[in-house]
Amino acid sequence: MGVLPVEEKRVITAQMEELRKQALENPEQFWDEKARALEWFKIWEKVLDDSQKPFFRWFVGGLINASYNCLDKHVKTWRKNKVAIIWEGEGGEIRKYTYRDLFVEVNRVASLLRNFGIREGDRIALYLPMIPELPIFMLAAARIGAIHTVVFSGFSSDSLAKRINDSKARLLVTADGGFRRGKIVPLKEIADKALEQTFSVENVIVVKRAGNPVNMVEGRDFWLHTLLEGVSKNTYIEPVKVDSNHPLFILYTSGTTGSPKGIYHSTGGYLVWVYWTFKWAFNLNDEDIWWCTADIGWITGHSYVVYGPLMHGLTTLMYEGALDYPAPDRVWSIIEKHGVTGFYTSPTAIRMFMRYGKNWVELHDLSSLRILGSVGEPINPEAWEWYFNIVGKGKCPIIDTWWQTETGGFMISPAAGIQLLPLKPGSATIPLPGVEADVYTEDGEPAPPGTQGYLVIKKPWPGMLLGVWGDPKRYIETYWSRFPNCYYPGDYAMRDEDGYFWILGRADEVLKVAAHRIGTMEIESALVSHPAVAEAAVIGKPDPIKGEVPVAFVVLREGYVPSLKLEEELLNLVSETIGPIAKPANIFFVHKLPKTRSGKIMRRVLKAIVKGEESLGDLSTIEDASAIEELKSLVGV
Structure with a gap:
C-alpha cells in the first residue's frame, strides 16, 4: 500500500486529533463557532435539526447569501482590486476579473434575471x-435566491x-458554441434539440463565445x-x-437505475462546509494562485473552482480546453505562465x-507550486x-481527497x-473534523x-445533501438503507493499522471471484505499477465456474508494444501483487x-462490450468515439 515518505512513522498529530475530538463530541458547539467565519444576515436558532432523520437540517433559521459571501464582503476591503x-x-x-x-x-x-421574471426558488439551467x-450566472442566481443547475x-x-424537465427550469443559459481540441462544440444547436423535449423553459440567454x-x-x-447593453x-x-x-x-449525478x-x-x-x-x-x-482543473459542470468545480476559492478571497484560475491541447505540456505551460501555487487535478x-513522459514537465519552471491535490477517484x-x-x-505535499457530489466537500483528506x-x-x-467514518463488513x-469493507459515515455533517430533488424515497433508499443510521x-x-483510509473504488466495481472479493482498483494499481503501463481499467465478466472473472484493458506508454511476453509479465505481476485469484482472464492492449470529457473512464461501456450487449447506453459524454470501435474489434463483438 505504500510507505510513509518521511524518515520515521508518526501517529496522528495532537492538533488534528483535538479538532476532530471537539467536532465529534460536541458537534453543535463546534459548528456554531465555525459557521461564524461566514457573514450571516441572521444567526441561526438551532445548529442542527435531526428531528426528521435522515433529512438533517443545519443552521436552522439562519439567513445568508452565497453571492454576498463570495463578492460583497471582499469589495468592502482591499481585495476589491485583487484578481478573483x-x-x-x-x-x-x-x-x-478583479473582485470589483x-x-x-x-x-x-x-438584474437581467429579475427582468426575465426569475425570483427566489426558481430554477435556471446553465449549459x-x-x-x-x-x-x-451561478453567483447572479444565488444573489436573487434562484436555484442553479x-x-x-x-x-x-x-x-x-x-435535467431541465426534472428541475422544471424556467430559464436556460447557453452559448453559441464552445471549443474542444480546436473544434467548435455547437452548444446552442444541442440546446435547441433539448428544448424540443422540454416544457418549462420560457426564455434562453445565449453567450457569444465561438462565433458560429x-x-x-x-x-x-x-x-x-445585447441584453447587457442596456444595463448600467x-x-x-x-x-x-x-x-x-x-x-x-x-x-445531477448518475445512478444505478440510469436515471x-x-x-x-x-x-x-x-x-x-466548503469554506472550512x-x-x-x-x-x-x-x-x-489556485487552479482546480475540474469542469464547473461537476461538484468539484462548484465547490473548489467557484464557491470555496471566492469565499476565501483567492485568485482562482479557469481553463477552457483539454489539458493536453494543443501539446502535452499545456498544463505545465499554464502553471508557469500564471505562477500557480496550488494545483488540484484527477x-x-x-x-x-x-504516459507523455517527464520531459514535457521539465520544459517548464514549476517552482511556483507549493501544494498539489488529487480528486475524482483513488490515486x-x-x-x-x-x-x-x-x-x-519532492517538495509539495499531495492532498489526496475523498468526497462526492452528495457530500458537498472533502470528507477524508x-x-x-x-x-x-x-x-x-x-x-x-484520515477524516477531516466533523466526519465520523468507518469501514463495515457485509x-x-x-x-x-x-480488511476490506464498505465505507460509511456515521454522523451528519454541514455540507451533506438535502436530498434527491423531487424524490425523497430515492434519497432514503440510496444512501440510508444499506446500514442503519449510517450514510x-x-x-x-x-483502514490500516494507523487509522488511514484506503478507498478501493465503487462497491459496484468490486469483483466476486470464486467467493473472493477483489477491488478493481487493486488490480488496476498492480498493472499500472509495471513500467510499460500508462493506464489500466478492469471490469468483471460473468464466468460459469467462478461467478465473475477480471478483464483488463491496458494502455501502454510510448516506446512499448504489445506482446505475449508483456502480457505474461502483467499476469504474473497481478498474481504476485494480489494473488492468483486476481489474474485477469483477458488483457486487451488498446490505444x-x-x-468522458471530464476524464473519467466509462467502465459501463467496457462492461457492455465485454458482455456483447447491443446497447452501450448514452455515449453523449464520450471524448473520442473511435475508442469504441477499437474495443469492439479486439473483444470480437
Whole structure:
C-alpha cells in the first residue's frame, strides 16, 4: 500500500486529533463557532435539526447569501482590486476579473434575471463551456435566491432535456458554441434539440463565445451582450436573505437505475462546509494562485473552482480546453505562465501526463507550486509517486481527497491547514473534523484493520445533501438503507493499522471471484505499477465456474508494444501483487480507453462490450468515439 515518505512513522498529530475530538463530541458547539467565519444576515436558532432523520437540517433559521459571501464582503476591503478569476481560453486568450469586476458583472446579470421574471426558488439551467460567464450566472442566481443547475457542456440534448424537465427550469443559459481540441462544440444547436423535449423553459440567454452561426428563436432567445447593453455598470441588486436550508443548487449525478439523481444542497451548511474543508485541506493564502482543473459542470468545480476559492478571497484560475491541447505540456505551460501555487487535478489526468513522459514537465519552471491535490477517484501509488517527484519535485505535499457530489466537500483528506500528517501514497489519510467514518463488513460490523469493507459515515455533517430533488424515497433508499443510521456512499474501503483510509473504488466495481472479493482498483494499481503501463481499467465478466472473472484493458506508454511476453509479465505481476485469484482472464492492449470529457473512464461501456450487449447506453459524454470501435474489434463483438 505504500510507505510513509518521511524518515520515521508518526501517529496522528495532537492538533488534528483535538479538532476532530471537539467536532465529534460536541458537534453543535463546534459548528456554531465555525459557521461564524461566514457573514450571516441572521444567526441561526438551532445548529442542527435531526428531528426528521435522515433529512438533517443545519443552521436552522439562519439567513445568508452565497453571492454576498463570495463578492460583497471582499469589495468592502482591499481585495476589491485583487484578481478573483484568471481565465485562459483554449486558443490562448486571457481574461482577468478583479473582485470589483466580478461584483459589477454579477449585479448586472442578476438584474437581467429579475427582468426575465426569475425570483427566489426558481430554477435556471446553465449549459455553458468553461468561460467566466458560467460562475457569473451561478453567483447572479444565488444573489436573487434562484436555484442553479449546471449541466456539463459535454452532455447530449437528451441528457440536457432530462435535467431541465426534472428541475422544471424556467430559464436556460447557453452559448453559441464552445471549443474542444480546436473544434467548435455547437452548444446552442444541442440546446435547441433539448428544448424540443422540454416544457418549462420560457426564455434562453445565449453567450457569444465561438462565433458560429446559430438559430435564434424570436421572443424566446436573446444574446447576452445585447441584453447587457442596456444595463448600467452601476447596477446594484440587493442580495436576497435566504434561509440557511434554501437550496443553492441542484447537480445531477448518475445512478444505478440510469436515471440521473438531482442532488441538491443547502446554502448555509454547504457554504460553511466548503469554506472550512478548503481551508483545512489546502491552507491557501492571499498570495496563492489556485487552479482546480475540474469542469464547473461537476461538484468539484462548484465547490473548489467557484464557491470555496471566492469565499476565501483567492485568485482562482479557469481553463477552457483539454489539458493536453494543443501539446502535452499545456498544463505545465499554464502553471508557469500564471505562477500557480496550488494545483488540484484527477488521477486520470496524472496518468495521462505520465504516459507523455517527464520531459514535457521539465520544459517548464514549476517552482511556483507549493501544494498539489488529487480528486475524482483513488490515486494509485505509482501515479502518486510520479506526481510527487516529477511535478512537485519532492517538495509539495499531495492532498489526496475523498468526497462526492452528495457530500458537498472533502470528507477524508490530508489537512495542511491544521497540521499535515505523514502521507502514504494512495491513501486519503484520515477524516477531516466533523466526519465520523468507518469501514463495515457485509453484516454491518466494524471491519478489522487491513480488511476490506464498505465505507460509511456515521454522523451528519454541514455540507451533506438535502436530498434527491423531487424524490425523497430515492434519497432514503440510496444512501440510508444499506446500514442503519449510517450514510452509505457506495465505496469500498480499508483502514490500516494507523487509522488511514484506503478507498478501493465503487462497491459496484468490486469483483466476486470464486467467493473472493477483489477491488478493481487493486488490480488496476498492480498493472499500472509495471513500467510499460500508462493506464489500466478492469471490469468483471460473468464466468460459469467462478461467478465473475477480471478483464483488463491496458494502455501502454510510448516506446512499448504489445506482446505475449508483456502480457505474461502483467499476469504474473497481478498474481504476485494480489494473488492468483486476481489474474485477469483477458488483457486487451488498446490505444485509448473510452472516457468522458471530464476524464473519467466509462467502465459501463467496457462492461457492455465485454458482455456483447447491443446497447452501450448514452455515449453523449464520450471524448473520442473511435475508442469504441477499437474495443469492439479486439473483444470480437
